[in-house]
Amino acid sequence: MAYLVLQEISKRFGSVQALSRVTLEVERGAVHAIVGENGAGKSTLMKILYGLEQPDSGQILLDGRRLTIASPRDAMRHGIGMVHQKFQLIPSFTVVENIVLGDEPARAGWLDRKAARRQVAELLERYGLELDPDRPVRDLSVGERQRVEIAKLLYRQAEVLIFDEATAALTPEEAEGLFRILEQFVAGGKTILYITHKFSEVFRLARHVTVLRRGRVVSSMPVAEATPERLARDIVGAGGLPDLGGPAPSSAPGLGPSTSPDPGPVILDCQGLWVVRPDGVPALRGVDLAVRGGEIVGVAGVEGNGQAELAAAVVGLTPVQAGSIRLDGVPVDGASVKERRRRGIGWIPPDRYTLGSALASSLWDNLIAGEVDLPPFSAFGVLRMQAIRRHARQRMETFDVRAPGPEVPAGSLSGGNLQKVIVAREVRDGLRLLVASNPTSGLDIRATAFVREQLLHLRNRGVAVLLISTDLDEVLQLSDRVLVLHRGEVVAQFPRGAATRETVGRAMAGSHEPLAEVSSRG
Amino acid sequence: MAEPTASPPAPSPSHWRTQLALATAWSTGVTFAGALALTALVLWLTGQPVFGTFALMLRTALGSKVGLADTLLQATPLILCGLACAVSFRAGVFNVGVEGALYLGAFAAAWTGFTFVGLGRLPLIAACLVAAAVVGALWLAVPAALKAYLDVDEVVSTLMLNYVALSVTSYLVNYPFRAPGLANSMSPAVAEQARLTRLLPPSQLNASLILALLLTLAVAWMFGRTRLGVSIRTLGNNPRFARVMGIPVPRLMVLTMLLSGAIGGLAGGSQVLGVNYRFIDGFSPGWGFDGITITLLARHNPWGILVTALVFGMLRNGGGMIQVFSKVPISIVDILQAAVILLVTAQVAVPSLRRATS
Ligand SMILES: Nc1ncnc2c1ncn2[C@@H]1O[C@H](COP(=O)(O)OP(=O)(O)OP(=O)(O)O)[C@@H](O)[C@H]1O
Ligand SMILES: [Mg+2]
Numbered sequence A: 001m002a003y004l005v006l007q008e009i010s011k012r013f014g015s016v017q018a019l020s021r022v023t024l025e026v027e028r029g030a031v032h033a034i035v036g037e038n039g040a041g042k043s044t045l046m047k048i049l050y051g052l053e054q055p056d057s058g059q060i061l062l063d064g065r066r067l068t069i070a071s072p073r074d075a076m077r078h079g080i081g082m083v084h085q086k087f088q089l090i091p092s093f094t095v096v097e098n099i100v101l102g103d104e105p106a107r108a109g110w111l112d113r114k115a116a117r118r119q120v121a122e123l124l125e126r127y128g129l130e131l132d133p134d135r136p137v138r139d140l141s142v143g144e145r146q147r148v149e150i151a152k153l154l155y156r157q158a159e160v161l162i163f164d165e166a167t168a169a170l171t172p173e174e175a176e177g178l179f180r181i182l183e184q185f186v187a188g189g190k191t192i193l194y195i196t197h198k199f200s201e202v203f204r205l206a207r208h209v210t211v212l213r214r215g216r217v218v219s220s221m222p223v224a225e226a227t228p229e230r231l232a233r234d235i236v237g238a239g240g241l242p243d244l245g246g247p248a249p250s251s252a253p254g255l256g257p258s259t260s261p262d263p264g265p266v267i268l269d270c271q272g273l274w275v276v277r278p279d280g281v282p283a284l285r286g287v288d289l290a291v292r293g294g295e296i297v298g299v300a301g302v303e304g305n306g307q308a309e310l311a312a313a314v315v316g317l318t319p320v321q322a323g324s325i326r327l328d329g330v331p332v333d334g335a336s337v338k339e340r341r342r343r344g345i346g347w348i349p350p351d352r353y354t355l356g357s358a359l360a361s362s363l364w365d366n367l368i369a370g371e372v373d374l375p376p377f378s379a380f381g382v383l384r385m386q387a388i389r390r391h392a393r394q395r396m397e398t399f400d401v402r403a404p405g406p407e408v409p410a411g412s413l414s415g416g417n418l419q420k421v422i423v424a425r426e427v428r429d430g431l432r433l434l435v436a437s438n439p440t441s442g443l444d445i446r447a448t449a450f451v452r453e454q455l456l457h458l459r460n461r462g463v464a465v466l467l468i469s470t471d472l473d474e475v476l477q478l479s480d481r482v483l484v485l486h487r488g489e490v491v492a493q494f495p496r497g498a499a500t501r502e503t504v505g506r507a508m509a510g511s512h513e514p515l516a517e518v519s520s521r522g
Numbered sequence B: 001m002a003e004p005t006a007s008p009p010a011p012s013p014s015h016w017r018t019q020l021a022l023a024t025a026w027s028t029g030v031t032f033a034g035a036l037a038l039t040a041l042v043l044w045l046t047g048q049p050v051f052g053t054f055a056l057m058l059r060t061a062l063g064s065k066v067g068l069a070d071t072l073l074q075a076t077p078l079i080l081c082g083l084a085c086a087v088s089f090r091a092g093v094f095n096v097g098v099e100g101a102l103y104l105g106a107f108a109a110a111w112t113g114f115t116f117v118g119l120g121r122l123p124l125i126a127a128c129l130v131a132a133a134v135v136g137a138l139w140l141a142v143p144a145a146l147k148a149y150l151d152v153d154e155v156v157s158t159l160m161l162n163y164v165a166l167s168v169t170s171y172l173v174n175y176p177f178r179a180p181g182l183a184n185s186m187s188p189a190v191a192e193q194a195r196l197t198r199l200l201p202p203s204q205l206n207a208s209l210i211l212a213l214l215l216t217l218a219v220a221w222m223f224g225r226t227r228l229g230v231s232i233r234t235l236g237n238n239p240r241f242a243r244v245m246g247i248p249v250p251r252l253m254v255l256t257m258l259l260s261g262a263i264g265g266l267a268g269g270s271q272v273l274g275v276n277y278r279f280i281d282g283f284s285p286g287w288g289f290d291g292i293t294i295t296l297l298a299r300h301n302p303w304g305i306l307v308t309a310l311v312f313g314m315l316r317n318g319g320g321m322i323q324v325f326s327k328v329p330i331s332i333v334d335i336l337q338a339a340v341i342l343l344v345t346a347q348v349a350v351p352s353l354r355r356a357t358s
Helices: A042-049 A072-077 A095-100 A113-126 A142-155 A172-187 A199-205 A228-236 A307-315 A337-342 A363-368 A385-398 A415-426 A445-460 A472-478 A501-508 B014-045 B050-062 B065-089 B098-115 B121-150 B154-174 B208-225 B227-237 B239-244 B249-276 B287-297 B302-325 B331-357
Strands: A004-013 A016-026 A031-036 A057-062 A065-067 A080-083 A160-164 A191-195 A208-213 A216-222 A266-276 A282-292 A295-300 A322-327 A345-348 A433-437 A464-468 A481-486 A489-495
Touching (some): A004 A042, A016 A031, A016 A042, A031 A042, A031 A199, A031 A228, A042 A080, A042 A160, A095 A113, A095 A142, A113 A142, A172 A191, A172 A199, A199 A228, A208 A228, A216 A228, A228 A445, A266 A307, A266 A464, A282 A295, A282 A307, A282 A464, A282 A489, A295 A445, A295 A472, A295 A501, A307 A337, A307 A345, A307 A433, A307 A464, A337 A345, A345 A415, A363 A385, A363 A415, A385 A415, A415 A445, A433 A445, A445 A464, A464 A472, A472 A501, A481 A501, B014 B050, B014 B302, B014 B331, B050 B065, B050 B302, B065 B098, B065 B249, B065 B287, B065 B302, B098 B121, B098 B154, B098 B249, B098 B287, B121 B154, B208 B227, B208 B302, B227 B239, B227 B249, B239 B249, B249 B287, B287 B302, B287 B331
Parallel strands (some): A031 A191, A031 A208, A295 A464, A295 A481, A433 A464
Antiparallel strands (some): A004 A016, A004 A057, A057 A065, A208 A216, A266 A282, A266 A322, A481 A489
């Protein structure tokens, strides 16, 4: 019998059957990947295993023993741990303190700091987790914070570790680091449950893969027998791959749109942008950037080189210390976020939970929050519910948002479906410039293709698109022009064709001939 | 997308709202039950009759027409203060200055009422209420601006201002506006025609109950059916997202605090026009603070506030009688309320913990 068995698990949320009699058999000492489209039930299944949700029926067996898991505490007691997407660390505490918090070695009731530090240092050493035990967590990068989360589980002797889209927030380098850590865990006999939308990760890491669709297991196979085509077919369902994105030929895998048919006038024009972070470090140092209508300009670069500040400056959330931003030739430097939205700037923020939505608000609230004072949503300050509902339904249908209706709270949607809501809101009428920060993060293959197609669509309609993505392949596939940000400066520009993984990658790493490869600006 | 089968069966739109309302009602009910149990424990430990005390309270509060009227009378300022707190709390602004706005609004109403004695009935009542609302709003304008533009913590500033309000009004009725010939510190009485109609004499229950009901309706409508409501909800649910959406966050914060102050002022004004007919130094037993408990308990839902305020009114009314007819002091009501606060705090804390872990 398998090491860990989730047997006939069912779970219903109101009218949504999130899981119907799902059975999962997990082998010890291997990575078991779980894939499936947005809303398939992957996160719910793992939350049940970790005690965050209770199943309506079904049971969980570990080593042949039946477990009752009423809370994460119970799960941890049985050696089951989960690495959260949103880290739960205390920024002012050190790595050691964060790791032992809640489970401290004590002597006569007091925290035994020496013992804590020694145990943690040993642990980090044993698992090759590169972390300075004495640094406060606030100084750590996203990847390092994730390692602290992992170390927390190891400290509590987790044998089964659950990862839910663990690489979504990581740079490619950090992701590679995570893979190596996981491989080592497996070699040490630990068991990993790994949710992902990226096939490359399945083939890289997993021994076994299970596909969920609409709350049911559609297939489960050793990775050795799986192919990307087979997985894609199982994920998407009977219609198979031809469904993948509709009529536009551009949406085929390996998507290669011809350069924009007709680059129009310059819509976004940034000159000499300087943005200084609150801690005094300049994040943008004199960035010049122009995006024409009918053009997708991709910004590549290792996360933390000014991408976040560039987006925030353009949409009006961050004050600019020097330089100017024009939209359609008119300066918008003094304009508020609202005015900029009115003039046609849209933004898909990089983090759907903190910036992109209000989880406790309904979907329709989320869909109209920025435009509520415009017709047809309100008149004289009074909402026109019919128009709002109709709009919400229409957006949800167009973007294939799987939810019972526009009234449900955004927090009840699966990660990918929430991302679709955000894209649906920002791709709106009257758009002149769309700033898309990691627009497809958390989306399944089909939704990813659909959103990319929407970006191309916008471009063909003459909208300017500024695509800022940590996914280099996405940038290369979609952009008519690629810029590389490094330490707050545009260090290279490539026209379509000249941008390859190698040329762009080299520039991202910081080695480049300053702007040598610029050909046609704008 | 091309696959129409994707859309799941659509349940009735009211389904989720019903579920939410049920969940809120359930948790409110559980909280009250818990509070009652705690209070029963206190009574039992101090050797007082548990059921006798509760029965007496209930009988007093609901057993007769006058008892019922007095319950409604007690509930009126609680409804208004609950709404006042809700307006800013819903936007995530933890304004605890309603008590201060209530005092200043009450004084403004009283002053208008004993100064413009030449006005007719309706104009004078309207003038008094407008004065109460405006002064209440202005009272919170300063902490509102400090919060919105300089990020000064509103909890501290509004809490301090409550004491200032108490002192200022106390000074006013002890010196410049002290009613001649009266021993206590109170203002002169308002003109005869400024007094609100009594609804069920001999109870002091008066037309301000109707004002409270109308305001409940108005706030519910504002939250649910206006664009201001959408902006307030969005801000309260995620301030960073509100900024991304271009909602003018500072302005909205100021607005909600002004509204909150205005309703708080009305709570004070209606007490003057409906019950006391003058400003009495230190007249509030802490309604502005009870409003905080009430709105938290009702999760800022105006109808929930109405119900909760009625229950609190019942306790206050019933509690007053206990003191007279048994050895249990009225502080038993405070114990009950404290138990409610404790349980609400626990509830507020736990879901946020839960959210953080998902
Ligand atoms: N707390 C909840 N309340 C109501 N419905 C929920 C809740 N959590 C999940 N659901 C629903 O259950 C279904 C499965 O959601 P789940 O989060 O497990 O999907 P997922 O496979 O992780 O998708 P994604 O790839 O988008 O993250 C969805 O339809 C979702 O809307
Ligand atoms: Mg998920």
